[in-house]
Amino acid sequence: MKKLKIIFAVILLSALNLNAQDNEYEAGQLHFGPHLSGIIGGSGDDFISGGIFGGFQAGAYGGYSFTDLIGVNVSALYSYEDWFSFSHNYIKVPALLLFQFNSTHIGLGVQYNFLLSTKIREDEGPLSFKGNHLSGVIEVGYFPLIPFFSPEVGLFYEKSVIRNVIRVGYALTPISILDSEGAFSFKSFFLEAGIQYNIGQHFYDKKYSKKKSKSKAKKRRRR
Numbered sequence: 408m409k410k411l412k413i414i415f416a417v418i419l420l421s422a423l424n425l426n427a428q429d430n431e432y433e434a435g436q437l438h439f440g441p442h443l444s445g446i447i448g449g450s451g452d453d454f455i456s457g458g459i460f461g462g463f464q465a466g467a468y469g470g471y472s473f474t475d476l477i478g479v480n481v482s483a484l485y486s487y488e489d490w491f492s493f494s495h496n497y498i499k500v501p502a503l504l505l506f507q508f509n510s511t512h513i514g515l516g517v518q519y520n521f522l523l524s525t526k527i528r529e530d531e532g533p534l535s536f537k538g539n540h541l542s543g544v545i546e547v548g549y550f551p552l553i554p555f556f557s558p559e560v561g562l563f564y565e566k567s568v569i570r571n572v573i574r575v576g577y578a579l580t581p582i583s584i585l586d587s588e589g590a591f592s593f594k595s596f597f598l599e600a601g602i603q604y605n606i607g608q609h610f611y612d613k614k615y616s617k618k619k620s621k622s623k624a625k626k627r628r629r630r
Contacts, residue, residue: 411562413469415475430456431509431510432472432475432476432478432507432508432509433472433475434472434473434474434475434510435472436471436472436478436607437469437470437471437607437610438468438469438470438471438472438480438534438605438608439467439468439469439470439605439606439607439608440467440468440599440603440604440605440606440607441464441465441466441467441468441603441604441606442464442466442467442468442482442484442572442602442603443463443464443465443601443602443603444461444463444464444465444484444572444574444599444600444601444602445461445463445464445599445601446461446462446463446464446486446488446597446598446599446600447459447460447461447462447597447598447609448460448488448595448596448597448598449595449596450502450537450582450594450595450596458584458593459490459491460488460489460490460491460520461488461489462486462487462488462489462567463486463487464484464485464486464487464499464599464601465484465485465530466482466484466485467482467483468480468481468482468483468603469481469607470505471483472505472507475507476506476507476508477504477505477506477507478504478505478507478512479502479503479504479505480501480502480505480546481500481501481502482499482500482501482502482515483498483499484498484499484500485498486498486499486520487496491528492527492528493526493527493528493536494524494525494526495522495524495525495536495538496522496523496524496525497520497521497522497523497538498520498521498523499503499518499519499521500518500519500521501516501517501518501544501546501574502516502517502518503516503533503544503546504516505513510550510566511547511548511549511550512546512547512548512549512550513545513546513547514544514545514546514547514548515544515545515546516543516544516546517541517542517543517544517579518542518543518544519539519541520539520540520541520542520574521539522536522537522538522539525538530558535584535585536582536583536584536585537582537583538582538583540578540579540580540581540582540595541578541579541580542576542577542578542579542595542597543576543577543579544574544575544576545574545575545576546572546574547572547573547574548570548571548572548573548574548603549570549571550566550567550568550569550570551566551567552564552565552566552567552569552572553565553566553567568604569602569603569604570602570604570605571600571601571602572600572601572602572603573598573599573600573601574597574598574599574601575596575597575598575599576596576597576599577594577595577596578594578595579594580594580598581593581594582595584595
C-alpha cells in the first residue's frame, strides 16, 4: 500500500509538471481556447448613477508565438455590463502584443467594444446611447501555484493548467448619451479578472519544435 501511494504521488507530480511545461511559450506555438471573466469598472462621472458597473465576459481567444519572447493574442468576447440605471450587451475584441517570459506574459494593445443592445430602467426616462468605443488595454497572464498534499511527499505546489488573466483598460474614445436635457459623454475604465485554458497545447509537439530550433541553431553556427 505504501508503494502504491508513492507511485501515485510520482504520477501526479509528473502529470502536473508536464502540463505546466506544455503551457510555456515557445516560437511557433499556437494557443487558443475558452475565456471566462468577471469585470468591474466605471465612468468617473456622477451622472451615471455613481459611475460604476459590474458584469461578466465569455468567449474564446487565440494567439501565436513568433519567437520565445514575442507573440500576439486576439479574443472575441460577449460582455454584459450592469450600470444599475441601465445595462449593456457588448461584443469586445481585444488585440494584444505579448511579451512572453516562459509561461507568463505581459500584453499591450487595444480593444474594440461593439454595443449590441442597451436595457434602460423604467424610472430613468428616454436615453439614447452611442456606445461603440476603443479602449487601450494592459494584460498580465500567469499560471498560479496550486497547493497539494501527499502523506509521502508532504505539502507541495505545482502550476495550475488554467491560466489567470488580469486586464486593465481605459477608453480612448468616448461613449455618448443623449437624454431630454442634452448630450453627455464620458470615458470608461475597467478591471477584468479571468481564466483561460489552452486547448492548443494538445495539438502542439514541443519535442519536434525543440529539435527544429536546435537544428536551426546548428546550421547558423556552421555558417
